[in-house]
Amino acid sequence: MLKAMLREAWQAMGANRLRTILTMLGMVIGVGSVVLMMAIGQGAQYAVAQTISTMGSNLYILISGSTSTGGLRSGGGGGPTLTVADAEAIAELDGVANVAPVHQGTQQLVYGPNNWSSTVVGTTPPYLEARAWTIVSGHPFGDSDVRSATRVALIGQTAADNLFANDDPLGKTIRIRQSPFVIIGVLGKKGQNLDGRDQDDTLIIPLSTAQRKVFGTPFAGSVRLIMVQATSAEAMASVERSMTALLRQRHRIREGQDNDFYLRNLAAAADSAAETTRVMSVLLGAIASVSLLVGGIGIMNIMLVSVTERTREIGIRMAIGARQKDILTQFLLEALMISVAGCLIGLVLGIAGALLTNAVTDMVIVISGGSILVAFGVAAGIGIFFGYYPAHRASGLDPIEALRHQ
């Protein structure tokens, strides 16, 4: 019986082809835009997640300074308060995986006739691990390089491209402020960070070399930053507490006095960036859903017209033995068929649109099975929800009145 009804619903759809297609168009646009918007939204989420993963996970950055002397107050970088010894002490704390003191600044790199301004980072070997940074060729420097302040360097992709063009940088010697440095490793590509800065435009050298031969700090043993990585996300809160307490104790800061360092939680920054894109993605989906709703109302409208037009037919069917639920099923099936067919076409167009967007704009697109399933479920739901009222109205007609209807 259901098969016969499906066949009839199909025939009814074909009876007024243009109207069926226009009704379907509402669903096509609705589902298409939901699929497209979700693909773009999830693409943005994916892109942010990728960027966050290049930063390294569970990171804190301690920034020296934050002084208040004689009424003058400043935040990070104001004074040389953090030291290598602080970093070594923090490394002893529970829940700390990696600690890397950092002294960084912008310097002009020179190779033969080429020169390029880049961020030079003086640090210790745990830095690479904390930032989850790989070496694509060559090898990293070790603790002995830091101890003896050797002139070796790891070069990022962007800096390498600008200095060496097509040459292999490995083993070449570059100069920073007249000091020669040998490139012993090339870093893997990371792309932009959350602020949009190119992370690959960098040169990493041993901390001691940076302090003595490049930046020449007057305060021996002091560093601008200390990068601290917790063993897990759960450990971060306790690491933050014990680290702050340790530093206040080491710097002899009295109760009620401000910290002379500044603590930045990179994980929190990453979370907020992820949250922003998630909200944007939901917003896009919500806007697209409105068109799905409008499509559903279009189906209801046409089904109501159809019921009025076919009142006599309904009367005939009732006279020859159709029960109310038979009439209800018939009209519900028609609405469902229109919405599901519209959904299928919308799905194809939405995916095609997403692929086109990707091809034209380089935007990252993620088409997930989940979003397709959601679109389908919603379409079926809309077919039933908006088809029910007209179908109910049809099934509730009085057979005598319906038969008399012209």
Add this chain to the structure above:
Amino acid sequence: MSQVVIRTLAVGKSYRTAAGPFAALSGVDLAIEAGEFVAIMGPSGSGKSTFMNLLGCLDTPTSGDYFLVGRNVAQLGKDELATLRNRTIGFVFQGFNLLPRMTLADNVALPLVYAGVERDARRARALQELARVGLGDYAASLPSRISGGQQQRVAIARALVNSPQLILADEPTGNLDSHTSEEIMALFTELNREGITIVLVTHEPDIAACARRQVRFLDGRLVSDVPTAARALAAC
């Protein structure tokens, strides 16, 4: 004595109107036995159509009792009424009332869809009934491609397809010319000879004369109930 198909006991139907209750039908007692051929006559507004709607279970009486093949219709729910219309009664209308988008075979088979019959069996029985009314070659045609008389034959085939005990025909010849009317009446007469009970509403005396019993309504009351005296049409 043969089985009583229709028995009405003081059946009445009244409507609420702005001017107060209006009795379209009151106090009708009628019994029709299996195998009878009854014509219901009367001017328009006499209540004959209201009575037909009651007989056809499209409507229920507001007073009195109506027993169709022994069941009190007033006590049945909407689904049970639908089942009675499907299995026990076959309708033939003045305006044929075929569904225009369906082939003749599908039109004839439609009551079987609601009876839950399988597709192959539906088709076989529809073809059989189409052949019985002389339209076996038109199974795949659409209603718009055949004449009015042929459409009424298809409607009769549809009424017959679920082997009902009773055929109710409401002015079946009202839209047909006299020659075609005679053919349709000849078909009804033949079906009645095969044992099917037929009740038909008409205002044409010639047509009514094909029936063997004539019932007359006036102002909502049954005023006469007599056997047919003489056949007017050669076909019946």
